[in-house]
Every structure is written in structure tokens, then in C-alpha cells.
Amino acid sequence: MVEQLINGLAESDEVDLFYLEERDDRPLIDFGNRGKKIDFFERIDFDRYDILHSHTIKADAYLWWHKKHRRNAKIISTLHNLAYEDLPMQYGRLKGNLLANLWGKVLRSFDGVVCLTEEAQKHYAGHWKSVKLIDFVYNGIEKETKKCRGSDQKTVTNRSKKKMGILASAGGVGERKGVDQVIRALPRLPAYDVFVAGKRTKEIEHLVELSRSLGVEKRVHFLGFVAEVACWIEEMDVMVAPSRSEGFSLGLLEIVRSRKPVVCSRISSHREAFDESEVSFFTLEDIDDFVAAMRRVESEGPVRVDRAYQRFVREYTTEAMVEKYRRIYRRVSNAE
Structure with missing residues (x-):
């Protein structure tokens, strides 16, 4: 900012x-x-x-x-x-x-x-x-991204899997970023691998243990700090913003600018930035609701994505x- x-x-x-x-x-x-x-x-x-x-x-x-x-x-x-x-x-x-x-x-x-x-x-x-x-x-943020040179973090995995991205920010992966909620939902979302971009912290040890206990550790990838964020987002099929608290997420703006479907936690700053017609919300700690939000993204066309992008251009x-x-x-x- x-x-x-x-x-x-x-x-x-x-x-x-x-x-x-x-x-x-x-x-x-x-x-x-x-x-x-x-x-x-x-x-x-x-x-x-x-x-x-x-x-x-x-x-x-x-x-x-x-x-x-x-x-x-x-x-x-x-x-x-x-x-x-x-x-x-x-x-x-x-x-x-x-x-x-x-x-x-x-x-x-x-x-x-x-x-x-x-x-x-x-x-x-x-x-x-x-x-x-x-x-x-x-x-x-800038209306247009700079020319993409390619992500500095490769996310090549099983080609049959879809890629779900979480942009945990340069500040690091911590409790506030809510990544654990996505890991807890993974057993019910077998089509996805999850990629987490953000500085490695001690919290990652707990998340690795959580993924191991749920049998999904091979589908959870912690990439560390990603410099070419826009290029990395382009590799994802869907983005998730699961934070428990945010001031006003620049990461969310970068996702919307990239015209990617996004699932957001229903916290005040996310709800103030975009509405239900623009992004798909889920209630914090409600894994059933998160899975339902992912299903909505899968079944919908680009309508929400286009609406969110137009709001970004007008206001952000x-x-x-x-x-x-x-x-x-x-x-x-x-x-x-």
C-alpha cells in the first residue's frame, strides 16, 4: 500500500x-x-x-x-x-x-x-x-498487472488435481490467516491441491501436522514468500481468502484484478469490499459452509468474477x- x-x-x-x-x-x-x-x-x-x-x-x-x-x-x-x-x-x-x-x-x-x-x-x-x-x-492497487515473467514458485503437481491458492501475505502464515480451515475441508474436496503463498512461520508446523492427521499432507504445499504474486495467481483455478481478521486485504484485490473466482471468509472488511453477487462467502470455522461456497464457485460461470472486477476498477x-x-x-x- x-x-x-x-x-x-x-x-x-x-x-x-x-x-x-x-x-x-x-x-x-x-x-x-x-x-x-x-x-x-x-x-x-x-x-x-x-x-x-x-x-x-x-x-x-x-x-x-x-x-x-x-x-x-x-x-x-x-x-x-x-x-x-x-x-x-x-x-x-x-x-x-x-x-x-x-x-x-x-x-x-x-x-x-x-x-x-x-x-x-x-x-x-x-x-x-x-x-x-x-x-x-x-x-x-494498479489497475493493470505488469507483464508476467512467470512465477518464481512452481506448482506442478498431479495434472488431474485442480489448484486452490491461499495468499497468506508477506507477513507470514499465522492463525489470523485461517489456513487451517481450508485444510480441514480438504478431505471433502478431493479434486484439489492447496498452495499457500506466504513467509514460513512456526504456525506451518501445526498446519503440516493437521494435514497429516487428516491424510491430506500430499495435497498441501507451503511455498514460502512468492515475489511474482500476479503470475502465481494466474496458475490457480480458484483462490481462497480465509482470514479471521483483516484491515483491508491487498491480496484480495490482486485476486479480483486477476479475474479469478474467490471464496472469502465472511468478515467485516471482506463484506465491505465486495458483496454476495461478486464473491462467494463462507462463515468462519464452519467447514460445511466453506465446502458449500466451493461448490457454488464450481457450478457458476464467470458472472461473479466479472462483477467483482468491475467494482475493483471503480473503487479500488x-x-x-x-x-x-x-x-x-x-x-x-x-x-x-
Whole structure:
């Protein structure tokens, strides 16, 4: 999302990117001379900028820590998750709720906070009453994919099997991504192999054991991080988005852009992005409902796929997202 926002803004505005850490589990996005790594206690020239826009709790904490060195620049943050759902799943209930509460205290000093959906804005309004929740902006991606060079992860298996893909994201395969639900359904979906794209985590050990206990381990494939996501999606027959919690899924947008049939968990962010006429939903933890959703996808033609794609073009492109952020920047800086 940050990459899309920077590239869109840079067409008419001066944009610099500062980042606090590098990861060895996936490539660093190339922002050329606009990107610079800094340390947490390193002070930048804050007032060189009209807007300081942070993403993730660590970047928010950086701006909060250095707030006394800022005089004129306005600060906003984008929240990419539902903290009181996501953090307890990631860190345990006690630590997760503590982190969420501390995050709210940090954001009280900001000039505004942006959520990814209307439901997320309501989520935070109930928890962080003193935080300035100024708006929500749907994520956007480029309308067209770049020329496909071929996936870096081959998925050649038994040619008689259909390919079901799960895009667990660069963040990794964890409980929040809901992959276990799909594995539990596999004994009732003998026509499919499942391919999971996403950084390998400890959760995968539990999923491998689950697949083994159900006798489907040969049909479940964990691919690790996949760089050429669009090419990989093209190899799949159907995509599944089984997450238990999401801010606003860029992965789901990539699937819809590729015009692939998709089965989604019936969570608030998915339901806000698309409706029953565009994707096939299933109720969380209800394996019968998941199997039924897969059957619907198998029996239907491309009608849902086409409807979902048309909605993507109308509402979820980079251009739409960037224009909304420009309005927020002007609003926060009192320019309108």
C-alpha cells in the first residue's frame, strides 16, 4: 500500500520515505534515492515536510518519541489492521490488548488517524475515544498487472488435481490467516491441491501436522514468500481468502484484478469490499459452509468474477486511493 501511495503521490508532490528496519525474508521495495533507512533514535528534519505519514506501530512510536522536535509538520497514521482482533492473535490476549492500548496512547498526539474501512473506524472509535479518527480510505492497487515473467514458485503437481491458492501475505502464515480451515475441508474436496503463498512461520508446523492427521499432507504445499504474486495467481483455478481478521486485504484485490473466482471468509472488511453477487462467502470455522461456497464457485460461470472486477476498477485502484489521501492531507494541513 505504501509503495502504491508513494508512486501515485510522486507524480505531482515531493515524497521521501524513511524506514526503520530491513527484512531478510523478502526483497526491499526499491524507492531509489527517495528511500533511506534510519535508526529509531535518529532525528530527521521533521519540519522540512508538510505531512509526516506513518504506518505500523513502530513508525508511530518513532514520531511520538520525537514529537518535541516537530513544530509545524502535521502527523497522520494509517492503521492497517484491527488491533484488538489482530494483536491478541499474534501475541496472546494479555500482551496483545496491552500493545493495542499503548498504541492508542501514542496516537492521541497525532493530528489524525486513517483506517482502511468504515468498520475499522467503528472498531477504533469504540476503543480509542480520544484519538482523532478522521477518515477511512480503501487500499488501492494498479489497475493493470505488469507483464508476467512467470512465477518464481512452481506448482506442478498431479495434472488431474485442480489448484486452490491461499495468499497468506508477506507477513507470514499465522492463525489470523485461517489456513487451517481450508485444510480441514480438504478431505471433502478431493479434486484439489492447496498452495499457500506466504513467509514460513512456526504456525506451518501445526498446519503440516493437521494435514497429516487428516491424510491430506500430499495435497498441501507451503511455498514460502512468492515475489511474482500476479503470475502465481494466474496458475490457480480458484483462490481462497480465509482470514479471521483483516484491515483491508491487498491480496484480495490482486485476486479480483486477476479475474479469478474467490471464496472469502465472511468478515467485516471482506463484506465491505465486495458483496454476495461478486464473491462467494463462507462463515468462519464452519467447514460445511466453506465446502458449500466451493461448490457454488464450481457450478457458476464467470458472472461473479466479472462483477467483482468491475467494482475493483471503480473503487479500488491506486488513483482512487491517492486522491482520497490528497484530500486528507489538505484537510489536516488546513489547506481547505
